[in-house]
Amino acid sequence: MKKxxxxxGSMFYGIGYGFSRQDISSATIExxxxxxxxxxxxxxxxxxxxxxxxxxxxxxxxxxxxxxIQMITADTFTTPNAGPTSASRVTYVTGKAMMKAAQAxxxxxxxxxxxxxxxSDLVFKDEKVYSxxxxxKNITFEKLAKxxxxxxxxxxxxxxxxxxxxxVDPETGQGKAYSTYAWASQIAEVEVDTETGKVEILxxxxxxxxxxxxxxxxxxxxxxxxxxxxxxxxLEEEIKQERGYIKNTSLGEYMIPTSLDVxxxxxxxxxxxxxxxxxxxxxxxxxxxxxxxxxxxxxxCNALDxxxxxxxxxxxxxxxxxxxxxxxxx
Amino acid sequence: xxxxxxxxAESVEDCLxxxxxKKEVCQVxxxxxxxxxxxxxxxxxxxxxxxxxxxxxxxxxIENDDEIRIGPTTTFTEMIESEILNRTLPLLxxxxxxxxxxxxxxxxxxxxxIATASPAADVLPAVxxxxxxxxxxxxxxxxxxxxxxxxxxxxxxxxxQPDEIITGILINKLPPGTRCGYEKLGRRNAMARARMNxxxxxxxxxxxxxxxxxxxxGAVLPVAQRFQEAEKILLGKKPDxxxxxxxxxxxxxxxxxxxxxxxxxxxxxxVIKSIFKWVFNRxxxxx
Amino acid sequence: MxxxxxxxxxxxxxxxxxxxxxxxxxxxxxxVLREELRLTGTKxxxxxxxxGLCTVILDGKAxxxxxxxxxxxxxxxIETIEGLGKEDNLHPLQKxxxxxxxxxxxxxxPGILMSAEALLRKxxKPSVDEIRIGISGNLCxxxxxxxxIKAINAxxxx
Numbered sequence: 001m002k003k004x005x006x007x008x009g010s011m012f013y014g015i016g017y018g019f020s021r022q023d024i025s026s027a028t029i030e031x032x033x034x035x036x037x038x039x040x041x042x043x044x045x046x047x048x049x050x051x052x053x054x055x056x057x058x059x060x061x062x063x064x065x066x067x068x069i070q071m072i073t074a075d076t077f078t079t080p081n082a083g084p085t086s087a088s089r090v091t092y093v094t095g096k097a098m099m100k101a102a103q104a105x106x107x108x109x110x111x112x113x114x115x116x117x118x119x120s121d122l123v124f125k126d127e128k129v130y131s132x133x134x135x136x137k138n139i140t141f142e143k144l145a146k147x148x149x150x151x152x153x154x155x156x157x158x159x160x161x162x163x164x165x166x167x168v169d170p171e172t173g174q175g176k177a178y179s180t181y182a183w184a185s186q187i188a189e190v191e192v193d194t195e196t197g198k199v200e201i202l203x204x205x206x207x208x209x210x211x212x213x214x215x216x217x218x219x220x221x222x223x224x225x226x227x228x229x230x231x232x233x234x235l236e237e238e239i240k241q242e243r244g245y246i247k248n249t250s251l252g253e254y255m256i257p258t259s260l261d262v263x264x265x266x267x268x269x270x271x272x273x274x275x276x277x278x279x280x281x282x283x284x285x286x287x288x289x290x291x292x293x294x295x296x297x298x299x300x301c302n303a304l305d306x307x308x309x310x311x312x313x314x315x316x317x318x319x320x321x322x323x324x325x326x327x328x329x330x
Numbered sequence: 331x332x333x334x335x336x337x338x339a340e341s342v343e344d345c346l347x348x349x350x351x352k353k354e355v356c357q358v359x360x361x362x363x364x365x366x367x368x369x370x371x372x373x374x375x376x377x378x379x380x381x382x383x384x385x386x387x388x389x390x391x392i393e394n395d396d397e398i399r400i401g402p403t404t405t406f407t408e409m410i411e412s413e414i415l416n417r418t419l420p421l422l423x424x425x426x427x428x429x430x431x432x433x434x435x436x437x438x439x440x441x442x443x444i445a446t447a448s449p450a451a452d453v454l455p456a457v458x459x460x461x462x463x464x465x466x467x468x469x470x471x472x473x474x475x476x477x478x479x480x481x482x483x484x485x486x487x488x489x490x491q492p493d494e495i496i497t498g499i500l501i502n503k504l505p506p507g508t509r510c511g512y513e514k515l516g517r518r519n520a521m522a523r524a525r526m527n528x529x530x531x532x533x534x535x536x537x538x539x540x541x542x543x544x545x546x547x548g549a550v551l552p553v554a555q556r557f558q559e560a561e562k563i564l565l566g567k568k569p570d571x572x573x574x575x576x577x578x579x580x581x582x583x584x585x586x587x588x589x590x591x592x593x594x595x596x597x598x599x600x601v602i603k604s605i606f607k608w609v610f611n612r613x614x615x616x617x
Numbered sequence: 618m619x620x621x622x623x624x625x626x627x628x629x630x631x632x633x634x635x636x637x638x639x640x641x642x643x644x645x646x647x648x649v650l651r652e653e654l655r656l657t658g659t660k661x662x663x664x665x666x667x668x669g670l671c672t673v674i675l676d677g678k679a680x681x682x683x684x685x686x687x688x689x690x691x692x693x694x695i696e697t698i699e700g701l702g703k704e705d706n707l708h709p710l711q712k713x714x715x716x717x718x719x720x721x722x723x724x725x726x727p728g729i730l731m732s733a734e735a736l737l738r739k740x741x742k743p744s745v746d747e748i749r750i751g752i753s754g755n756l757c758x759x760x761x762x763x764x765x766i767k768a769i770n771a772x773x774x775x
Contacts, residue, residue: 046722047720047721047722047723047759048721048759049721195600195601195604195605195608196515196601196604196605197597197601198515217717217718217764218718220718220763220764221718221721221759221760221763221764224760224761224763224764225721225758225759225760225761226761227761228761228762229758229761236517236518250663250665250667251662251663251665251667251668251756252521252523252663252665252667255517255518255522256756256758257518257761258431258518258519258520258521258753258754258756259520259748259749259750259752259753259755259757259762259765259766260518260519260520260749260750260753261518261519261520262761262762262763264763265761265763314517315515315517315525315597315601316594316596316597319597319600319601320596320597323600332643333623333643334642334643335642336625336642336686336688338688338689338691359686359689361684362684362685362686362689363666363684366645366665366666366683366684366685366686367664367665367666367684369643369686370645370664370665379642379686381686381688381689383689407678430666430754431669431753431754431755432679432732432735432736432750432751432753432754433666433669433672433679433680433681433684433732433754434666434681434684434754436675436678436679436680437680437681437684437685519753520750520753520754521667521753521754521756
């Protein structure tokens with residue numbers, strides 16, 4: 001018999017390392033004589049798209065084309081320490097350091113531009129710097145960079161950003177654990193085959209407050225990928241250990257979802273800006289997978305009236321719980 | 331350090347000659363989807379490896395008047411796309427669709443699935459349900475025929491002499507009106523070993539009586555086989571839920587008798603009964 | 618290091634180019650592509666056919682290069698990701714993957730592109746379900762397959 005159910009999982013999650021653990025980042029931005037921009041960051045982009053949003057942030061601040069920015073990342077010889085790519089912190093901490101570095105560089109450029117144009121209400125946009133009141137008074141970013149270099153000014157700035165928190169009182173648990181939190185809810189619709197214990201996920205709907213989605217497509221990518229990690233965690237992924245040895249070390253034995261297992265995922269990006277994130281952004285990397293398993297387990301409970309307290313809810317485990325409940329009902 | 335000589339046979343004759351010479355120390359390879367991991371981790375250490383994928387006559391599906399002949403190096407994809415199999419033996423097509431993923435199906439072969447004789451094989455049980463016969467050849471003894479049922483000696487062991495090779499899989503055509511059904515339960519919907527599978531062939535006469543019934547559950551026994559005890563309960567009768575339940579019990583009993591109680595028994599016994607009943611009802615009441 | 622006396626000549630076509638390479642019979646096609654031919658676009662994952670990272674097209678069909686012995690590729694036509702498109706002339710699938718955000722870490726991408734290409738050659742207008750089946754032998758951890766399926770689907774609609 002197939003039974004359907006709907007369940008909700010909600011979560012909040014601290015962004016960054018928290019609890020007074022050091023959480024700093026830095027970024028270096030250099031403007032070359034020809035107006036091109038070089039960004040140096042120790043941060044590793046392993047596919048989530050941090051390089052992309054760094055370019056976006058710098059481009060936004062300086063009004064240059066985002067693809068005219070050269071990123072140099074994760075080179076211990078030349079890039080400043082940005083902390084690890086973990087704890088869902090890269091946009092929030094390094095993104096902010098990036099923004100600060102861009103603003104610092106902008107200051108130098110701005111003072112030269114003010115002198116050159118004789119105006120002070122300057123806007124950096126569309127590869128130009130121009131006066132708000134008199135847009136005819138403008139200079140291209142390229143020419144401005146050249147001007148700065150001709151004056152012997154080296155336009156390179158390194159900015160730091162530190163979100164290390166004070167920590168909580170060890171007695172009362174009160175205080176500042178994390179600098180900010182991400183919030184999310186996910187809804188899962190499942191269909192359970194009560195005779196085999198097989199669970200099909202029909203739909204997942206996810207809503208994540210990310211503060212600000214600097215790159216909405218990448219945020220969706222995180223939510224979609226994370227939800228499937230959560231699905232695997234709930235249903236079939238299991239590390240089998242025996243006396244310290246992992247028994248299932250192959251991809252044939254540790255089962256992650258395939259394209260035929262995944263549901264359609266609808267993601268909703270909620271933006272409640274956080275005051276100290278770049279443009280209000282915080283984090284989504286880990287939050288993406290946190291509410292999924294609870295949502296799925298709640299959906300299974302809705303379908304079968306069975307509370308699952310141990311993962312994975314795989315074929316055998318779920319089947320056993322269903323049979324136990326049937327016996328109990330008799 | 332693994333080391334072997336590799337030879338690609340050009341014809342069946344060439345292949346049999348080579349096998350005759352090299353015998354025990356020679357490993358035959360077709361699609362290699364089961365074999366190559368074994369060669370890599372050196373659980374198989376042959377002195378010679380004989381590639382049979384280039385022998386044209388070992389590949390393809392031929393329709394004769396009463397029987398279908400399938401070449402052993404026919405891939406699962408070729409089986410799925412075979413017009414003949416879709417028309418005459420759709421059970422094999424259904425089973426082949428469940429194997430692994432597209433890449434595995436493009437290389438894995440029906441002969442390999444049979445010769446490997448894994449207890450969790452996907453297509454082998456379907457061939458059993460169709461009372462498949464193997465044509466086996468050797469240089470010394472020529473051809474012989476062996477039913478697949480008799481050919482499986484033990485898990486991963488098939489009754490082939492070292493100089494023998496399967497050169498054909500022969501299956502009698504089914505009488506018109508015969509219905510076939512296949513079901514596989516895996517931990518995920520692709521790239522999964524069968525937790526269990528079920529192959530079934532059923533024929534109802536004009537009166538609605540079961541005139542033929544073949545049941546082969548897979549991945550529940552060390553050696554897959556037809557469950558004639560369960561078949562006999564329903565044969566000659568009209569489909570009936572009570573009878574079906576009795577047959578399902580007989581199915582489970584047989585499994586328990588052969589395997590004894592194992593860690594998986596608590597799950598496998600009730601579930602194979604459910605799958606059995608589900609496939610039966612799907613075939614009988616599909617219209 | 619390697620004893621040359623245990624090597625056999627392998628002749629095959631790779632990305633349209635006929636070539637010859639000396640191989641040890643124990644090598645797989647994957648090893649030849651990556652180590653001998655330096656075509657490292659095809660990735661090495663589980664090396665037992667469970668992940669699809671090493672997917673290439675062999676005589677028009679998507680296969681796991683780790684499950685083809687090198688000498689089984691004799692006289693065959695192999696297509697790898699390097700042959701699919703060039704940086705200045707991307708294949709429509711590659712363009713679509715970029716446009717639709719279907720690439721995160723990128724490790725599964727070459728294999729999935731080859732599976733998608735093999736699918737579209739046989740079935741130029743697959744349904745979404747057929748796309749799912751077409752890439753069901755390729756594991757991805759980052760994307761949850763959503764944008765990958767969207768990207769492949771977008772190409773079929775043109």
